Amino acid sequence: MKKVLVIEDNKDNLRLISYSLKRAGYQVIPAESGELGVELALSELPVFVVMDINLPGIDGLEASRRIRCAPRGGEVPIVAITSFAMYGDRDRIIEAGCSAYFEKPIDPLTIVEKIHAAIGVTAPAPGAAERAEPSEPRETP
Amino acid sequence: MPFLPRRLNFRVILLVSAILCLTGAMSGWVSAKRQSNRLTASMSEHASVMAGNFAMSCARFMVLEDYAELESFLLKSAELPDIVRLQVCEADGALIGDVKREAGGPPVTQLGTGRLAVPAAVSPAMAITGGRLVAWQPIVVGSSMLGWVRAEYGMDSIRQARTETMVHSLLLALFWMACSALLVLMVLRPTARALHALTAFARRLDQSKGERIAIDHGAWEIEELEASLNYASEKLWSAEQQMLVDRERLRESEAMYRSLVMSMAEGVLFHSAGGEITAANPAAERILGKSAAQMLGSAADRQGEAVCEDGSPFPIDRHPALVTLRSAEPQHNVVMGIRRPEGSLVWISVNSQPLIREGETEPSAAVTTFHDVTERKRAEESLLHLAAIVEYSDDAIISKSLQGDILSWNRGAQRLLGYREAEVVGRSIALLIPPQRPTELSHIMGRIGQGSVIEHLETQRLHKDGSLIDVSLTISPLFDASGRIIGASTIARDISYRKRAELELRKANEELEQRVSERTADLNSRSEELAQSRQALLKIVDDLNGKTAELEAANAKLKELDRLKSMFVASMSHELRTPLNSIIGFSSVVLDEWLGPVNDEQKENLAIILRSGKHLLNLINDVIDVSKIEAGKIELLADEFELSELIEEALSLVRKEALEKGLELRLDAPPLLMRTDRRRLLQCVLNLFSNAVKFTERGQVDVQVRLLDGDDQARGALVEIAVADTGCGIREEDLPRMFQPFVRLLSPSQATVPGTGLGLYLTRKLAAEILKGELLLTSEYGKGSRFALRIPSRLPS
Incomplete structure (x- = not known):
């Protein structure tokens, strides 16, 4: 089962994005703070990271920088999802090392597709959602 | 002839001996022949006489018929020398007596009878048969013929005599031969010796190196020969010596000239009669930038390599070497530019000289010498240049x-x-x-x-x-x-002009000073008045300064307020987005039945929630855009794109709604490549389309794109994107309010039309401030409106 790390402190938002990711066949690993998110990003080796920018403690930009600086985390795509929509936000987010950037609100019906297109990842096998939950441990060698 | 001895005197001896030998043999043979003939003749005569005697004796015995006496007579007679057989027969040939003597033995009577073949005629006969002499003698008494005597003589004595004669002759010949050989030797000896001496002389002469050599032979001819040979040898020797000296001198001079040519600073090329280069010295290599090997065999000049002083290609037939070869005239100081293999141009001054062999008129070769005049030429050019500068x-x-x-x-x-x-x-x-x-x-x-x-x-x-x-x-x-x-x-x-000007200036100055002093007095009185006026002005300025301070304070306050507004908008936008995310997201998820089936009424309600959320989102987005524009924070992001594709993209977003309302969408857009802010243009165009569809209940929406006159070099042609609808139209008195924010006019149908009230305001702001164009509106109430967006087609990024 392919993993996606979602770093998001807002439970509602986490819940919403999880619907979309699980439906697409991913196992969602939640992290409620930036620090935890950085740790999990390096230990769990997710396919990509969904990053909220406005976080308690270190913010999403700092978390992205730390992941990028870590020796093993250099390549994992980081997708920022934020409600910052003012001029210049985009530049700061890309500068921090994020691979793609989406503004809230997200459309749960299309968000995963858009993420795939933005970071050049192909979707897990179709229909994975139906058998995803029970067969979780099998995929790990 | 190879079998002959090589030495001359032996040859002579051999020849003489052979001649003598042949002569001796021939004379021996001839004398032996004559001797034997003479002996045979005498024997025949003797035999004939003897046979007559025998016949007379035999006739007696035959008449007496005393055959015993006949036989003894025959026996006795047979002892005579040379007789080998004696036979007597009757006239018809019947044998009466026969005596034969073997060589060395006594005569023996042959017994037996027989018949002899007697000659036909009755007369003595003589014949030689089988090396024997046979004599026939008839026995006649009176006139009667009694019989025949046949006497056979051996010829051995004659043969012996002949052989002896031959041997003697040969011996004589040999003797003569020996004698003559001796004679010849003695006769030829002085000549042979002279020859020998000459041979030795000649051999020594060859090694004498021109010295005179005596020959120890007294003969006059030899001495003459000696003198002339010595003379010739002397001449040859001195000629040879001279030749050696000449050759040495030649070699030295050749080495000298070679080193001269090799060390010359001038380039030297040798050309064959055909114009090919046969030799080149190091200076030539250096000047032309080519090795001798590269030059050898090549034509004197290759077309295109040389240029004239005016830069045109040097005509090959005017190359000095070729001219010299053709005309046999030397050429002097021909200046030509040669392109070196590495590309640089070297200027050379060329002389050429024909080489003509003695007795010929056509040159067999030519020598060209040349030196590098590039520097000189450059110097001349710059000198000319300088001279021209000086001259003019x-x-x-x-x-x-x-x-x-x-x-x-x-x-x-x-x-x-x-x-x-x-x-x-x-x-x-x-x-x-x-x-x-x-x-x-x-x-x-x-x-x-x-x-x-x-x-x-x-x-x-x-x-x-x-x-x-x-x-x-x-x-x-x-x-x-x-x-x-x-x-x-x-x-x-x-500087005479300047001097004159200076003089005039001085004069003018003096006049001026005069006038100034006159005026100064006048001014002094005026300044008094001015001082008073100034005082009054200063008062007014003080007042103004007070007002300005007030204005500045108000301005600062306004700016602060503006900043607060921007902050408020930004934070409101952020804070509103989080709940909106949930509203739009979860209603979407539920409406899409991810979490299980939803009934139709629930679906309708969820759709309302979703639509309201989206409307709110649009409002927020518009507010943010307006705020950004007012703060001057939207920048132009120019791209190249095809306008018709953009129009199609915008139409596709409103097509569904238009279709639902039964409106016809008509598009007339020629392909046009634009360079401007695509995102903002799309936003404007979409806004106009969506307004047109929103406010039109029936009829159609016409979209027309055209290029207007007034081409601007920097911004390209002006493009008009016009959206005309057949909707409700706008009252004339409402037209000025159309572009104000939050102004929403009631539609004639009184239906609630969703909208933020910011759309047109924002569109006009974007058109003017980002796209550098304008938005025009014409409308007829009740018939429809026409919005025309006019923007430059090409903006610099």
């Missing part, structure tokens, strides 16, 4: 020797001082010095002699017509190659 300079440029003799004189000098060049060159410069300045020349020459430069010396010089001319002189020493001062160059500039 407006200033007078004059050079003179240290003695003050004028050396050169340019046109400027002629113009300035009136003299032509021919008039003054060679004359003293003192000619030009006015008499009132007698020491100036020596002063100048003294300073030049020390090597210093005199700059901008303002003085006067005499014109040819005697007038004085104001000049500014710059005089600098001229140096020769070794750095010695050899003269001076003078640049004289005409």
Whole structure:
């Protein structure tokens, strides 16, 4: 089962994005703070990271920088999802090392597709959602 | 003939011996033949006589018929020398007696009878058969024929005699041979010795190196020969010596010339009669930039490699080597440019000389010599250049020797001082010095002699017509190659105009000063009045300053308020997005039945939630855009794109709604490549489309794109994107309010039309401030509206 790390402190938002990711066949690993998110990003080796920018403690930009600086985390795509929509936000987010950037609100019906297109990842096998939950441990060698 | 001995005297001996031998043998054979013939004749005569005797004796016995006596007579007779057989027969041939004697033995009677073949005629006969002499003698008594006697004689004695004769003759011949050989040897000996001596002489002569050699032989001929051979040998030797000396000299001179050619600074090329290069010296290699090996065998000049002084290709038939070969005339100082293999151009001055063999008129080869004149040419060019600069300079440029003799004189000098060049060159410069300045020349020459430069010396010089001319002189020493001062160059500039101007200026100044002092008095009285007015003005300014401070404070407050507004908008936008995310997201998820089936009424309600959320989102987005524009924070992001594709994209977003309302969408958009902010243009166009569809209940929406006149070089042609609808239209009095924010007019149908009230305001702002264009509106109430967006097609990024 392919993993996606979602770093998001807002439970509602986490819940919403999880619907979309699980439906697409991913196992969602939640992290409620930036620090935890950085740790999990390096230990769990997710396919990509969904990053909220406005976080308690270190913010999403700092978390992205730390992941990028870590020796093993250099390549994992980081997708920022934020409600910052003012001029210049985009530049700061890309500068921090994020691979793609989406503004809230997200459309749960299309968000995963858009993420795939933005970071050049192909979707897990179709229909994975139906058998995803029970067969979780099998995929790990 | 190979089998003959090589030595001459042996050959002579052999020849003489052979001749003698042949002669001896022939004479021996002839005499032996004659001897045997004579002996045979005498024997025949003897035999004939004897046979007659026998016949007479036999006739007696036959008449008496005493055969015993006959037999004894035969036996006795047979003992005579040479008789080998005696036979008597009757006339018919019947044998009566037969006696035979074997060689060395006594005669023996042959017994038996027989018949002899007697001759036909009754007469004595003689025959030689089988090496025997046979004599027949008839036995006649009276007239009767009684019988025949046959006597056989052996011829051995004759044969023996012949052999002896032959042997003697041979012996004699041998003797003669020996004698003659001896004789020949003795006769030839002096000649052979002379020959031998000559041979030895000749052999020694070969090694004598021209010295005279005596020959020890007394013969006159030999001595003559000796003299002439010695003479020839002497001549040959001296000729050979001379030749060796000549050859050595030649070799030396060749080496000398070779080293001369090799060490020459001039390039040397040898050309064959056909114009090909056969040899080249190192200087040629250096100058032409090619190795000798590269040049050998190539034609004197390859087309295109050489250029004339004017830069045109050098015609191959004018190449000096070829001209010389053709005309047998030397060529001198032909200047040509040669392109070296590495590309640089070298200028050479070429001489060529024909090589003509003695007795011939056509050259067998040609030699070209050349030297590099690139530097000289460059120097000449720059010299010409400088000369032209000097010649055409407006200033007078004059050079003179240290003695003050004028050396050169340019046109400027002629113009300035009136003299032509021919008039003054060679004359003293003192000619030009006015008499009132007698020491100036020596002063100048003294300073030049020390090597210093005199700059901008303002003085006067005499014109040819005697007038004085104001000049500014710059005089600098001229140096020769070794750095010695050899003269001076003078640049004289005409400053008479300036001098005149200065004079006039001074005059004007004086007048001015006069007038100023007059005016000053006048002014002093006026300034009094001014001081008073100033006082009054200062008061007013003070008042104004107070007001300005108030205004500045108000302005600062306004700015602060504006900043607060922006902050408020930004944070509101952020704070509103989080709940909106949930509203839109979860209603989507539920409406899409991810979490299980939803009934129709629930679906309708969820759709309302979703639509309201999206509307709210649009409102927020519009507010943010307006706020950004007002804060000047939206920047132009110019892209290249096809306008018709953008229009199609915008139409596709409203097509569904138009279809639902039964509206016809008509598009007339030619392909057009644009360069402007695509995102903002799309936002504007979409806004206009969505307004048109929103406010039109029936009929159609026409979209028309066209290029307007008024091409702007920097911004490209003006493009008009017009959206005309058949909707409700706008009252004339409402038209000015259309572009104000949050103004929402009631539609005639009184239906609630969703909208933020910011759309047109934002569209016009974007069109004007980002797309650098304008948004125009024409409308007829009840019939429809037409919004026209006019923007430049190409904006710089």
